[in-house]
Amino acid sequence: xxxxxxxxxxxxxxxxxxxxxxxxxxxxxxxxxxxxxxxxxxxxxxxxxxxxxxxxxxxxxxxxxxxxxxxxxxxxxxxxxxxxxxxxxxxxxxxxxxxxxxxxxxxxxxxxxxxxxxxxxxxxxxxxxxxxxxxxxxxxxxxxxxxxxxxxxxxxxxxxxxxxxxxxxxxxxxxxxxxxxxxxxxxxxxxxxxxxxxxxxxxxxxxxxxxxxxxxxxxxxxxxxxxxxxxxxxxxxxxxxxxxxxxxxxxxxxxxxxxxxxxxxxxxxxxxxxxxxxxxxxxxxxxxxxxxxxxxxxxxxxxxxxxxxxxxxxxxxxxxxxxxxxxxxxxxxxxxxxxxxxxxxxxxxxxxxxxxxxxxxxxxxxxxxxxxxxxxxxxxxxxxxxxxxxxxxxxxxxxxxxxxxxxxxxxxxxxxxxxxxxxxxxxxxxxxxxxxxxxxxxxxxxxxxxxxxxxxxxxxxxxxxxxxxxxxxxxxxxxxxxxxxxxxxxxxxxxxxxxxxxxxxxxxxxxxxxxxxxxxxxxxxxxxxxxxxxxxxxxxxxxxxxxxxxxxxxxxxxxxxxxxxxxxxxxxxxxxxxx
Numbered sequence: 001x002x003x004x005x006x007x008x009x010x011x012x013x014x015x016x017x018x019x020x021x022x023x024x025x026x027x028x029x030x031x032x033x034x035x036x037x038x039x040x041x042x043x044x045x046x047x048x049x050x051x052x053x054x055x056x057x058x059x060x061x062x063x064x065x066x067x068x069x070x071x072x073x074x075x076x077x078x079x080x081x082x083x084x085x086x087x088x089x090x091x092x093x094x095x096x097x098x099x100x101x102x103x104x105x106x107x108x109x110x111x112x113x114x115x116x117x118x119x120x121x122x123x124x125x126x127x128x129x130x131x132x133x134x135x136x137x138x139x140x141x142x143x144x145x146x147x148x149x150x151x152x153x154x155x156x157x158x159x160x161x162x163x164x165x166x167x168x169x170x171x172x173x174x175x176x177x178x179x180x181x182x183x184x185x186x187x188x189x190x191x192x193x194x195x196x197x198x199x200x201x202x203x204x205x206x207x208x209x210x211x212x213x214x215x216x217x218x219x220x221x222x223x224x225x226x227x228x229x230x231x232x233x234x235x236x237x238x239x240x241x242x243x244x245x246x247x248x249x250x251x252x253x254x255x256x257x258x259x260x261x262x263x264x265x266x267x268x269x270x271x272x273x274x275x276x277x278x279x280x281x282x283x284x285x286x287x288x289x290x291x292x293x294x295x296x297x298x299x300x301x302x303x304x305x306x307x308x309x310x311x312x313x314x315x316x317x318x319x320x321x322x323x324x325x326x327x328x329x330x331x332x333x334x335x336x337x338x339x340x341x342x343x344x345x346x347x348x349x350x351x352x353x354x355x356x357x358x359x360x361x362x363x364x365x366x367x368x369x370x371x372x373x374x375x376x377x378x379x380x381x382x383x384x385x386x387x388x389x390x391x392x393x394x395x396x397x398x399x400x401x402x403x404x405x406x407x408x409x410x411x412x413x414x415x416x417x418x419x420x421x422x423x424x425x426x427x428x429x430x431x432x433x434x435x436x437x438x439x440x441x442x443x444x445x446x447x448x449x450x451x452x453x454x455x456x457x458x459x460x461x462x463x464x465x466x467x468x469x470x471x472x473x474x475x476x477x478x479x480x481x482x483x484x485x486x487x488x489x490x491x492x493x494x495x496x497x498x499x500x501x502x503x504x505x506x507x508x509x510x511x512x513x514x515x516x517x518x519x520x521x522x523x524x525x526x527x528x529x530x531x532x533x534x535x536x537x538x539x540x541x542x543x544x545x546x547x548x549x550x551x552x553x554x555x556x557x558x559x560x561x562x563x564x565x566x567x568x569x570x571x572x573x574x575x576x577x578x579x
Contacts, residue, residue, distance in 0.1 A: 051137030058128045065127045073120040080112045087112040094397065095152040100159035107159050110151045118146040133360055140389065147391045153399060161404035168406070175406030183402070188380055190387060191398035191409070194419050198411035201420075202572050205413050206247035208258045210571030211560035213269075214298035218283065218291035220272040220573040221298055223560050227262045231557070232550030234305045234336060235267040237296055239312035239320045242288070242428065243379065245420050245576050246272045248313075248500060251413040255504045257539075264543045266550060269299040269308075275422045275578045278375025284427035289323050289449050296323075296334055302562045307336040309549060313503060314474065315432065317343025317482075321441060321456070326449045328458040337549045338459075338486065339542070341466040341503050342474045345441040345456075345485055349478035364433050371426040379421025414500060441485055456485050463490040464545050465519075466538065468502030480524040490519045491545065492527065493538045507537045514538040 059066050079085040089096035089111060101111045125135075125142045151157040155165075155173075164172045183192055199205050210224035240246040249257040249270060261268045271292065276283055299308055312320030317340045324335050371377040387394040401407050409415075424432075440447035444455030463486035467479035476494055483490040494515040495502040505512055516538070517531030534541070561567045 051134055052141050054130060054134045055125065055128060055138040055141070058130050059124065062128055065124055069120040069124045069127075072123075073116055076116040077113060080109050080116065085112050085116075087115050089115065095150055095392070095400075098158075098160045100163075104159065107151075107157075110157060114149070114151050118149075121146055144388060144391055147396060150396065153396055153404075155404050158400065158404055161400070164405050172404075172406035176403040179402045179406065179408075188384060190384060191395060191402045192419075193394070193398055193409055194415035195408045195411040196416060196419065199413065199416045201245075201247065201576060205252060205416065206250045206572045206576065207253070208250050208256055208262070208571065210258075212568040212571065212573045213302060213561040213565045214295055215568055215573075215575075216291050216294055218274050218288060219295050220274075220568075220575045221295045222270045222272055222571045222573055223299075223302065224258050224262055224268050224270070224571065225560070226265075226267065226556035227259075228265045229556055230553040231265050231267050231555075232547065232552070233267075233303055233554045234307060234309060234549070234551040235269050235299050235303050236261065236309045236311055236339075236546060236550075237299050238268060238270040239292065239310065239316040239323075240271060240273065241313060241315040242273050242319070242424060243315055243382065243422060244417060245275075245422060246270055247572060247576065248414075248417050248503070250572070251417060251504065255413075255506050257503070260506060260539055260543070261546075264547065265553065266543070266546055267303060269295075271295055272573050272575045273422070274575045276376055276425045277423070281372075281375035281426040283425040285319070285322060285431040286449050288319055288428065289326055292319065292323050293327075293334075298565050300334065302565055305551060307334055309337045309339065309546060310335055311339035311341070312343065313341040314343055317341065318345065318432070318435070321345055321459075321485075322447075322449060322454060324461065325441075325454045325456055325459050326452050328460070329452045329455060335461055337546075338461045338463040339465075339546075340463065340479075340482060340486075342468060342471060342479060342499055343465075343482055344474045344478045345482045346478065347436045347439045348442070349481040359436055361437075364436065367433060368426075368430045371424070371429045375426055376423040377426070377429045378423050383419070383421055414504065418500075459486065461486070462549060463487065464493070464542065465490055466493045466495060466502060466542075468495050468497045468499055470497060471499045471502060473499045477524040480519065480527065483519045484522070488518065488520045492517060492519050492531075493541070494528075494531070495538055505537045505539060507540055509537065512537045514541075516541065 076085060076087070080087070083105075089101065096111050098107075100107045102108055121142055125138050128135075128138070130138060155161050161172070179192070183190065208224055210222050212220045213223045214221035238246075238249055240248065249268075250259070253259055258268050258270065273288075274280075296308060296310070300306065310320055310324070312318075320338070320340065321343075324338060327334055367377075398409060402409055435441075435447075438446040440454055441456050444457055445453045447454045463483065465479060465483035465486070467474070467476035469476060471479075480492060483492045495505055496511075496513050497505065513533060513535050514537075515528065515531045515533050517527055519527065521527040521530065559567075
């Protein structure tokens with residue numbers, strides 16, 4: 001029997017949400033939550049305990065707040081018991097999607113009581129007068145507590161879990177227990193977010209043909225094989241984040257950014273960072289800049305182009321921006337155009353978020369001390385910290401799916417990539433943390449690389465910046481300020497999606513749209529009033545931007561590398577496989 005064609009994400013999203021399986025919904029939602037620089041600081045247990053203590057003392061000193069919310073809850077609870085409450089779950093809240101939460105009197109009362117209680121707890125925290133740092137921690141503690149207490153997390157109260165148990169004759173509980181024990185021993189105690197058995201790097205993911213054409217101690221440089229008879233001579237050098245492995249730009253073929261570039265005759269060269277161990281603890285931002293410079297020179301020599309177009313996302317965009325400013329200060333002309341995605345350079349641009357409010361000199365110092373003692377910041381530890389900052393999306397939905405229902409986690413390439421974490425050397429970790437308070441991209445001269453002061457005002461490149469409308473990791477208004485650091489004529493693209501999904505936006509999704517304009521307005525809201533909304537994927541606009549800045553078309557290379565830079569092995573290289 002012929003195998004049915006595999007449905008891609010675009011086709012899946014075209015179906016109404018209620019028609020998609022639980023695993024599909026989990027995959028789509030969780031894909032909006034991927035690692036960035038937020039977990040580099042983390043939240044210490046003692047900070048959370050101190051926040052809880054401060055909150056208790058504040059409530060004791062403001063009993064009227066507690067009394068008011070208790071009375072409000074008691075009044076609503078009376079309505080719930082008598083069936084008069086109008087509390088309803090948000091239609092988008094998957095925890096209460098089972099019809100039983102509406103049709104069963106018991107489950108409806110449980111859901112309404114939980115929501116009324118959760119609102120009371122949240123309102124108490126919001127109304128209690130605390131210093132901002134303590135208030136941010138208190139909000140985090142409260143949200144974790146409220147999310148944890150949801151009746152949907154309880155196997156005896158979750159109607160879907162009970163029904164599945166009955167329908168399977170108890171097999172769902174056996175499978176769930178097995179999944180739980182596996183995660184306790186193999187996944188650091190957190191529910192697995194992806195069925196990793198369904199993916200193999202180099203085979204069904206990160207499988208675009210190419211060759212490693214350069215390698216130093218920190219990076220491999222992958223040159224992908226042309227798929228057109230002619231190519232644009234000037235290549236694009238892709239600088240990925242150091243926090244995950246590089247192949248987010250080369251996931252499944254239908255969403256591979258690399259394959260899209262090749263189809264448009266553009267030559268992509270991609271950096272693959274090495275996964276450091278404790279012996280590499282002294283690798284800092286200067287080492288990464290020096291290694292990137294060698295990779296850039298290799299791409300220039302192989303293609304015969306004096307300059308490259310360069311693209312970076314998230315922490316890769318921070319590295320890229322440091323690099324181009326370092327070159328500019330020395331008047332070295334190696335870069336033509338710059339593309340940045342979901343990258344925040346101005347550390348004060350997102351100062352109002354709870355994430356930012358959790359950052360203090362004490363938490364910075366503690367984070368540095370931990371990575372210094374270990375030699376590295378472990379990616380799994382970063383993932384755990386980040387998961388507890390968004391527990392409904394990154395913990396409890398998997399808890400229900402994997403343990404209460406006994407299902408396997410979803411097999412989704414973005415989630416596999418996100419779980420394929422890397423480590424950061426202690427020194428690079430410290431260097432990234434120092435950016436928070438020195439804010440060197442705004443305050444020129446606050447940072448030097450290899451003796452060269454970094455000053456963004458010296459950078460003069462045509463620049464293209466992408467952000468996501470629903471990106472809570474690198475909020476779009478903060479990314480807009482990144483764009484303005486590159487000049488008023490920077491092209492700014494606002495894509496209608498979240499963090500990584502705003503990048504993985506291939507043509508063909510009928511729901512895709514983006515807003516485009518230059519960054520002449522200081523205020524991002526003023527920018528939206530003048531920018532132009534366009535239907536479809538921004539990739540098509542980006543391709544035209546690159547083609548106009550990629551030089552002449554020349555015959556595609558007959559063989560990878562050059563006499564100076566000989567082929568070192570097939571893509572995706574060796575560094576990507578280092579555990």
